[in-house]
Amino acid sequence: DVKVTQSSRYLVKRTGEKVFLECVQDMDHENMFWYRQDPGLGLRLIYFSYDVKMKEKGDIPEGYSVSREKKERFSLILESASTNQTSMYLCASSGGGWQPQHFGDGTRLSIL
Amino acid sequence: AQKVTQAQTEISVVEKEDVTLDCVYETRDTTYYLFWYKQPPSGELVFLIRRNSFDEQNEISGRYSWNFQKSTSSFNFTITASQVVDSAVYFCALTPNNAGNMLTFGGGTRLMVKP
Numbered sequence: 201d202v203k204v205t206q207s208s209r210y211l212v213k214r215t216g217e218k219v220f221l222e223c224v225q226d227m228d229h230e231n232m233f234w235y236r237q238d239p240g241l242g243l244r245l246i247y248f249s250y251d252v253k254m255k256e257k258g259d260i261p262e263g264y265s266v267s268r269e270k271k272e273r274f275s276l277i278l279e280s281a282s283t284n285q286t287s288m289y290l291c292a293s294s295g296g297g298w299q300p301q302h303f304g305d306g307t308r309l310s311i312l
Numbered sequence: 313a314q315k316v317t318q319a320q321t322e323i324s325v326v327e328k329e330d331v332t333l334d335c336v337y338e339t340r341d342t343t344y345y346l347f348w349y350k351q352p353p354s355g356e357l358v359f360l361i362r363r364n365s366f367d368e369q370n371e372i373s374g375r376y377s378w379n380f381q382k383s384t385s386s387f388n389f390t391i392t393a394s395q396v397v398d399s400a401v402y403f404c405a406l407t408p409n410n411a412g413n414m415l416t417f418g419g420g421t422r423l424m425v426k427p
Contacts, residue, residue: 209355231413240321242403242417243357258414290357294413298345298364301415303357 203227206291206304213311219278221307223291230296232274234258234266237288237306249274281311314339316406318418325394326426333389333421335404341365344408346380346387347415351401363387394425 207222225232231250235243235258245258247266255266263285267275274293278285288308292301315338325331337346348360361371363380371378375392391398401422405415 233414235417240419242316242318242419243405243415244417245414248414288355292357298362298407298413300347300359300362301413302359303349306355 204291204293204302204304206289206307208307209305211307211309213278213281213309215282215311217278217281219281219309219311221276221278221289221291221309223274223276223293223304224272225274225293225302226272227293227295227302228271229293229302230271231294231301232268233292233294233301234264234274234276235290235292236260237290243290246276283311285309286311314341314344314406314408314416316404316416316418318402318404318421320421321419322422322424324424324426327396328393329425330390330392331394331423331425333391333402333404333423335387335389335418337385337387337404337406339406339408341408344406347405347407348378348387348389349403349405351403351420353400357403360389391423394423396425396427399423399425 203226233248234246249255249268265277290306291304294301317336344365346363349357377390379388401420403420404418
């Protein structure tokens with residue numbers, strides 16, 4: 201079974217802080233994704249990575265950056281957290297082609 | 313650009329009722345994939361089904377069935393004899409052929425099954 205692990209289920213940070221969300225997958229998947237989930241908006245793609253050190257912007261990259269130094273790990277960085285970044289963040293990974301994405305449990309981030 | 317619309321934001325049924333969740337999509341691509349995911353209260357999205365645009369056969373898996381109609385750009389999901397454990401948020405998603413597996417999600421439908 202594919203396992204996607206996000207480092208925290210709940211996180212509370214303050215405005216202006218630099219925030220790191222970590223995601224690790226154990227299936228040697230090429231593709232990894234970061235989404236945010238907000239009520240009524242579904243999931244929106246922030247960034248994705250198709251290989252180590254490679255990244256592509258998704259639909260809403262503003263205010264975020266990512267890092268993928270190793271194949272199994274994909275980090276989402278909020279450079280200077282703001283209250284409008286309070287949300288549920290979901291990480292996913294998938295193999296090549298149109299293989300289904302496998303998701304982590306999510307991190308509920310609150311910015312005060 | 314792609315778009316996925318799930319017009320039903322919330323549905324409430326009583327156990328053993330049948331329920332259909334609607335999904336309508338827009339894409340200019342002729343080749344694409346459609347997905348359904350389930351998100352139980354625990355939060356993790358669980359993959360349910362993938363369907364490519366060339367395969368319009370309906371699919372049944374136990375109490376779940378999917379009706380793909382290209383003519384109406386719809387990919388509806390029916391749960392027969394619903395159970396309390398079916399209570400979750402369900403997402404429909406689309407990826408076109410050239411999008412590198414990037415998914416566009418609908419807004420989700422929250423299904424509540426009451427005993």
